[in-house]
Amino acid sequence: MTTDTSVAPPVAQPPQQPASVHTSRRGVRSRIGSVLRHALLILAAFVMLYPLLWMIASSLRPDNEIFSSYGIFVNTFDTSHYPDGWNALAQPFSGYLLNSAIVVLGAILGNLVSCSMAAYAFARLDFPFKRSAFAVMLLTIMLPVHVVIVPQYILWANLDLINTFVPLILPKWLATDAFFIFLMVQFIRGIPRELDEAARIDGAGHARIFLRIILPLMVPALATTTIFTFIWTWNDFFTQLIFLTDPNLYTVPVALRSFIDAQENSSYGSLFAMSVVSLIPIFLAFLLGQRYLIQGIATTGGK
Amino acid sequence: MRALKQPPGGSGRKGRVRTRDGKAAAVFLAPWLFGLVVITAGPMLMSLYLSFTDYNLLSNANFTGLDNIQHMLNDDRLAKSLTVTLIYVFVSTPIQLAFALGLAVVLDRGLRGLSLYRSIFYLPSLLGSSVAVAVLWKRVFGVDGLVNQFLAVFGIDGPGWISSPSTALSTLILLHVWTFGAPMVIFLAGLRQIPREFYEAASVDGASRWQQFRTITVPMLSPIVFFNLVLGLIGAFQSFTQAFVVSDGRGGPSDSTLFYTLYLYQQGFVNFNMGYASALAWLLLLIIALFTAINFWVSKFWVFYDN
Numbered sequence: 001m002t003t004d005t006s007v008a009p010p011v012a013q014p015p016q017q018p019a020s021v022h023t024s025r026r027g028v029r030s031r032i033g034s035v036l037r038h039a040l041l042i043l044a045a046f047v048m049l050y051p052l053l054w055m056i057a058s059s060l061r062p063d064n065e066i067f068s069s070y071g072i073f074v075n076t077f078d079t080s081h082y083p084d085g086w087n088a089l090a091q092p093f094s095g096y097l098l099n100s101a102i103v104v105l106g107a108i109l110g111n112l113v114s115c116s117m118a119a120y121a122f123a124r125l126d127f128p129f130k131r132s133a134f135a136v137m138l139l140t141i142m143l144p145v146h147v148v149i150v151p152q153y154i155l156w157a158n159l160d161l162i163n164t165f166v167p168l169i170l171p172k173w174l175a176t177d178a179f180f181i182f183l184m185v186q187f188i189r190g191i192p193r194e195l196d197e198a199a200r201i202d203g204a205g206h207a208r209i210f211l212r213i214i215l216p217l218m219v220p221a222l223a224t225t226t227i228f229t230f231i232w233t234w235n236d237f238f239t240q241l242i243f244l245t246d247p248n249l250y251t252v253p254v255a256l257r258s259f260i261d262a263q264e265n266s267s268y269g270s271l272f273a274m275s276v277v278s279l280i281p282i283f284l285a286f287l288l289g290q291r292y293l294i295q296g297i298a299t300t301g302g303k
Numbered sequence: 304m305r306a307l308k309q310p311p312g313g314s315g316r317k318g319r320v321r322t323r324d325g326k327a328a329a330v331f332l333a334p335w336l337f338g339l340v341v342i343t344a345g346p347m348l349m350s351l352y353l354s355f356t357d358y359n360l361l362s363n364a365n366f367t368g369l370d371n372i373q374h375m376l377n378d379d380r381l382a383k384s385l386t387v388t389l390i391y392v393f394v395s396t397p398i399q400l401a402f403a404l405g406l407a408v409v410l411d412r413g414l415r416g417l418s419l420y421r422s423i424f425y426l427p428s429l430l431g432s433s434v435a436v437a438v439l440w441k442r443v444f445g446v447d448g449l450v451n452q453f454l455a456v457f458g459i460d461g462p463g464w465i466s467s468p469s470t471a472l473s474t475l476i477l478l479h480v481w482t483f484g485a486p487m488v489i490f491l492a493g494l495r496q497i498p499r500e501f502y503e504a505a506s507v508d509g510a511s512r513w514q515q516f517r518t519i520t521v522p523m524l525s526p527i528v529f530f531n532l533v534l535g536l537i538g539a540f541q542s543f544t545q546a547f548v549v550s551d552g553r554g555g556p557s558d559s560t561l562f563y564t565l566y567l568y569q570q571g572f573v574n575f576n577m578g579y580a581s582a583l584a585w586l587l588l589l590i591i592a593l594f595t596a597i598n599f600w601v602s603k604f605w606v607f608y609d610n
Contacts, residue, residue, distance in 0.1 A: 041420050052430070117334060117335070126328075127329075144587055150346075152346050157360075210331070237434055256434045257547075261551070279436075286422075
């Protein structure tokens with residue numbers, strides 16, 4: 001019966017004492033403490049967000065005011081930076097947004113398909129060298145991309161695929177983002193085995209069990225993968241900088257960077273405006289997927 | 304029906320299931336295995352080989368033995384980039400984790416509005432690695448940037464933070480600290496697992512908040528501190544975008560923001576010294592592995608596992 005202590009949830013927690021039980025002096029003290037804590041946290045949050053708010057404000061100011069305003073309130077609205085920035089480079093900014101969208105969508109689909117397949121094998125199938133394969137998979141999570149980037153570049157160059165989206169998308173279809181395999185393995189392990197065993201008795205094969213039982217149940221893990229892949233790929237600069245040198249194929253980060261070169265000091269307003277545009281998709285993903293983002297981050301730290 | 308065709312005896316069924324699993328596993332693992340060989344392991348071996356050559360993308364690779372290592376020992380910019388990176392990693396990571404832990408502890412104490420605060424503190428972690436925020440940082444710490452405009456209110460004439468070699472790296476450290484939200488969320492999840500009874504028992508015994516933090520929170524949370532430390536160091540060693548954008552890809556001023564990865568990029572993809580860049584990549588891997596190993600060894604003395 002030793003297992004009981006480790007598995008059972010904390011037994012019979014004493015009912016929480018209502019705050020009113022405290023003597024009034026302690027009550028006042030804790031209330032002051034809580035107000036102070038909130039004041040401190042609000043101040044900290046404000047400081048954290050200030051640079052972002054200032055950037056948004058600056059993108060709506062005439063250029064000469066950007067250099068003299070530290071506030072986040074805009075006196076003279078000047079929205080011209082947005083159309084100016086949009087058309088400042090070789091093609092309208094929508095072109096770069098589209099390129100990024102293609103890369104991001106390809107990466108998301110690839111990660112969903114390939115990582116979920118690998119995760120099913122690691123979580124549910126029995127095969128030779130499983131433990132070693134799993135260990136290798138975990139090690140690849142830690143591997144710096146720099147160790148493989150030079151030969152990868154040579155590989156894609158030999159296949160004449162530099163300046164296509166293939167080097168950015170195809171690896172995701174080959175489950176190279178092993179972090180997501182790990183995340184999904186952990187999730188599948190939480191799904192009761194009785195479900196697949198019942199299906200197997202009914203004559204279902206692994207393909208059917210995977211598609212009909214496991215996949216529908218692991219939607220939260222798939223959502224987490226989708227949102228993290230979205231944000232990481234949208235933000236990724238290093239590999240996109242290396243594999244894309246044709247300005248027509250630039251993704252948003254690479255385009256923003258070339259913007260700096262082209263516009264240096266001439267118009268920080270439009271640079272900020274396009275920076276804001278580039279952050280909007282991440283911000284939306286954050287709003288929509290907060291729950292999954294927090295869960296995904298939190299479970300990586302769990303045991 | 305199939306069961307009827309099975310040979311008698313228990314082992315037959317088990318064996319059959321095993322082989323069926325093996326075939327299924329081959330199918331399910333095929334993309335991953337192919338990727339492992341072609342995108343990861345193959346390139347690793349090739350970059351190991353290239354690190355002993357003078358490959359430059361244009362002519363064939365010549366095996367040059369230990370020339371690259373010899374070159375590394377005499378490479379002043381490499382030494383500089385290592386110094387810059389080590390300072391960046393070992394200053395920014397502990398500060399970042401201290402902020403993350405501090406705010407996690409404050410947020411964990413049954414506070415109203417927890418999820419809103421958590422979201423606000425977490426947001427910079429998502430944006431911090433973007434080019435847009437690096438652009439913003441460059442502007443915020445420019446000669447007439449936000450920071451100096453603010454200082455001017457108090458009559459202080461701030462320096463060009465980004466353009467001065469003595470302060471440029473600090474601005475990047477600050478940017479990294481700003482993204483403490485991700486480890487904070489992990490700490491919050493860990494704090495939730497500490498049984499409340501421990502704190503109740505301690506306060507019955509008259510332990511102060513600080514004593515409770517030191518004797519309960521820190522030891523119970525130490526595996527997660529360790530986890531964040533390992534991941535934080537590995538991640539910080541690989542920082543690239545911020546330094547690249549702030550210094551226009553050069554690592555200036557005076558190489559003061561020449562991150563290791565930036566130097567590697569310059570060697571490999573600007574100068575096309577791909578052999579040397581491969582050697583640099585392997586040195587990076589060894590350095591990260593070394594510090595991770597040291598971390599694991601030291602953890603025996605301070606990380607507390609309750610089971």
